[in-house]
Amino acid sequence: MKLAAIVVTTVLTVALAAATALAFCGFYVARADTKLFNQASQVVLVRHENKTVITMANDFKGDPKEFAIVVPVPTILEKGQIRVGDRAVIEHLDAYSAPRLVEYFDDDPCRPHIQYYSRGATLRELAAQDRMAERAKSLGVTIEAQYTVGEYDILILSAKESAGLEAWLRDGGYRLPTGASAVLGSYLKQGMKFFVARVNLKEQARLGFTYLRPLQMAFESPKFMLPIRLGTLNADGPQELFVFALTRKGRVETTNYRTVRLPTGSELPLYVKDEFPQFYRAMFAEQVKRESMRAVFLEYAWDMSWCDPCAADPLSPEELRKLGVFWLAENGAGGAPDPRRIRPGGPVDVFMTRLHVRYDATSFPEDLVFQETVDRANFQGRYILHHPWKGEVKCEAAERYRQALRVRAEREAANLSSLTGWPIEDVRRKIGPLGEVKPDNRPWWQKLFAD
Amino acid sequence: MNRLALVEAEALPVSATATVGVLPAPTAPRWDPRLYQIATLAGLLGYGIWWLDLEVQPQTAVTIVLSALVTQLVCTRLAGRGPFDPRSALISGLSLCLLMRTGVPSLAVLAAITAIASKFTLRIRDKHVFNPTNFALVAMLLFAQDVWVSPGQWGSGIVFAFLLASAGALVVNRAARADVTLAFLACYAGLLIGRSLWLGEPLAIPLHRLENGALVLFSFFMISDPRTTPDSRLGRVLFAALVALGAYTVQFWLFRTNGLLWSLAVCSLSVPLIDRFLPGPRFRWPAATAHPGERKLV
Known part of the structure; x- marks a missing residue:
């Protein structure tokens, strides 16, 4: 195993780039006594070939000075590979792809037009550094880079062993959940680095944002995955994660968990119109139960050039670029024009997949691994009312x-x-x-x- | 290599006497293991379509199976290799239905043709080199734009894995190739568990990977193909270990999906070499008088 271990380490270090985002989907580390509970994380995964852009957002509502995230990343990220994203664009993406309710009105039976009523199931969003270099060194922790991006102070850490990293983080005031050391250790052995972000209160005050903006990172890695293991450690019960994948070829699915289409197209009683959020939560909970919480659910898969019915307008090329769709920039406005597609500003060469997963450490023991398929069949969560x-x-x-x-x-x-x-x-x-x-x-x- | 051997090499019916008619003669072997296999694969397909909601349209499944059968018929006639036997082609067709996904019907047909035609064309020492389904999948993944394989879609329900394994085991035992399956599973499990121990991960992680329905399907229905595995037991164990190592490499070093399929395809190229250095009795499907699982020298 020794030989294998060496090789694996080497390959991961060199190539693995990682994916990773995550801890964001999990793993907030509180610095004071605040009990952190992250309910819904959103991750936008933009990927083509090995190039990946990840944007992480969450709905952290506590005191910003309590906020910190630790994300395993494959390589040392330079300052230019990290930026602060735009929450509004993620909200737009969320609205665009949200499960929707549609209404039909019966025609006069004695002698049939469609009206759409759409309401997105709402979601939410996201995310100091020290002078501890000396201490870090003594613990075998190396601060590979540190910089301030937007309102965040960011450190890229590497470490010889997890105990040192854990001690360093604890010394820095990070509250680590039980079991963190083992998980940190396994990522370290895979050659991963750690991206640690805290809110710089001065910068935040200067910039004037009252919420935490999403963090975005760009890197190259053959690995198409999201590390969720750290996130399961500090959770009270199951966590909620939304993955919005933007790709070129087609739908994204998980390769180590079942990806299941949510029931769609059902006709429902009219009163659901006033209770759509309750309905959707109950339905999702029921489907999770049926799959024994072992599946990832597909909520939306669509060519982003259009929608029907539209829960929100398709995103503009500008918004897509903000989310990290780098090939649009390479191609100008979009891909090959296709007259069938309806979209202000012309068609775009982007396929969107919206995945929703509820997970805990027992039902999702390993990180999510994805693949991009060539399936371009459209799918949407859609529920119908007939008046x-x-x-x-x-x-x-x-x-x-x-x-x-x-x-x-x-x-x-x-x-x-x-x-x-x-x-x-x-x-x-x-x-x-x-x-x-x-x-x-x-x-x-x-x-x-x-x- | 006489005429009979050629017939057998095609995984054809195999009874020295049952050469009349399209279907195996009713007096032929008590149970050809392939019948178990066909029944199990068909059951799995039904389960996948109706319970798991796999992206397989019933009409696509029918198209694939029919294309495989027609290709078998045509190739048998062209090659002049005795009577048409639908069983092996049926197995290949059903396996393709279980594993291949495409939105383009013509590609489904092409895959079925590729699978069966490979048995007749890609041969070394009168043994086909690739498992037909494996070859078709790999070829399509390499050269066709609109084909994919969804390794996660069988889920990891332990009960399902158990049922599948049991059903598969039956097939394997009947076909006397349990050694490949067991050796492969042992090596692959060893690699996964070893990796997790080294990384300090909980055992739940390798166990979850091992519960994967696609892995079970592969181990019991694809790598166990007696026509394409090495002739000697030692050779088969070596082959299984190579496939396991290859699959591990693809998954954990290259970070690509479908490591099992890629690895089997590449390792199949080593079988002639293994057979050369570790010769053994060539497998033949049981004849009328033989017991299932019995092997004879050709």
Whole structure:
């Protein structure tokens, strides 16, 4: 094993570049006594060939001085390889790819147009350094580089062994979760370095941001993965991670976990319109349970030149470049023009995959490893509401229509119950009498403005 | 090498007497291990399509299987190698359905043709060099734009892995190639566990990698192909170790996916060499009077 060990170390050091982002999807290290709990991390993974740009965002809401992240990275990153990202662009990407609700209105049964209603399932976002060089040296920790980027103080560390690194971080006020040493050690043996970021309060005050902006790093590595192991250490229960992959060829999937398409296209009772977030959370929880929390879920896979229906407009080439889509810059505005695609500013050569994973250390023992497939089939999480015809119905077809409505209402109730695990009785109670076409008694102006 | 041997080399029915008719004669061997294999693969395909929601359209599956059968028929006729036997082609076709993903139907057909045609064309010492499915997958990954393999899609459910292994074991034992499978699994598990021990990782990590459905499928249904593994037991163990090492290299040194497939394809090239230095009795599918698993010298 000795020989293998040496070779592996060498190869990882030279080539592995890493991927890694992560700790970000996990592993915040608190400096004071604040108990950190990261609920939803978002990672934008831009990749083509071995070039990777990772943007990490999260919804840290505590005191910025308590915030720190430790991310294993494959190589020493130079200052120019790190920048602060734009949270608004990630929010846009999130909105664009969010699971959506669509509405259809029945036509007059006696004598069919589509209106879309989309509402994104909302998500959120992200992310000092010391004069401890001497101490670092004595612990076998090397500060390979240090610089300030935006509101962050960043250190790139290497270490001879995990115990020294752990001691150094603890000395620096970082609170490390139990078990961190072993995980740090395994990354060290793979030749990885550690990217450590803290908020520089002065810079933050100067720049005027009241939230933590995403961190972005660019590097080359054959490895297409996200290290999630550190993140599982300090979590209270399962964590939530969204991966937005932007690639050229096609859909991205995990190779060491099942990637499962979320149920889509179901017709649901109308009241879901007012409870879409609750519905989506319940449905996701139920699907996670069905897969024994061992799967990664596909929420969206689409050519970014267009959308249908659009939960938000496709991103502009400028926004895509901000996210790290480097080939757009190389190609000018985009790829080969394709008249079929609809998008302001012309088509772009970008395929988006949105993956959603809920994980803990037991169900996801190893880091996520990805591959880009050539599958360009479009997929979206889409849920459908059908509004009954509200006008007057005076014809023979009316009775048949009412019957059909009752059947449809029952089917919608069954769908909702099955997707979310909500008791069917509760669903039926909320729907009300099946198939009843309620007269619309709203004042005329309410109807006008609601539509 | 006489005429009979040529027939056998094609993994054809194999009964010295059962040469009449398209299907194996009812009086032929109690159970040809390939029938177990076909049943298991078909079961897995059904499971994959209906339970796991694999990206395999039933019509694509039918297209692949039919293309494999037609190619087998045509190649058998062209090569003048005795009666048409659908069994091996069926196995190759079903395996392709399980592993290959493409959105282009013509590529599915091309893969099936490539798989079967490779048996008839890529031969050394009258033994085909590559496992047909493996060859087709690798060739398509290399030369076609719209093909991919999803190694994670079988998941890691331990129960499923167990069932698959059991079913696979049956096939392997019947085909008397358990040694390759066991040697491969032992080497590969040793490498994975050794790596994790060295890195100080919890054993859950290598165990999770070993629970992978695609690995089980590969170990019990692909590397165990008796027609393409070395003739001697020692040779087979050596071959299995090489494949394991190769797969490990692709995954952990090169960081590429589908290490198992690449490694098997490359290591298959070493089989003629292994056979030369470690000769052994050539495998033949059991004849009417033989017990399953029995091997005869050709």
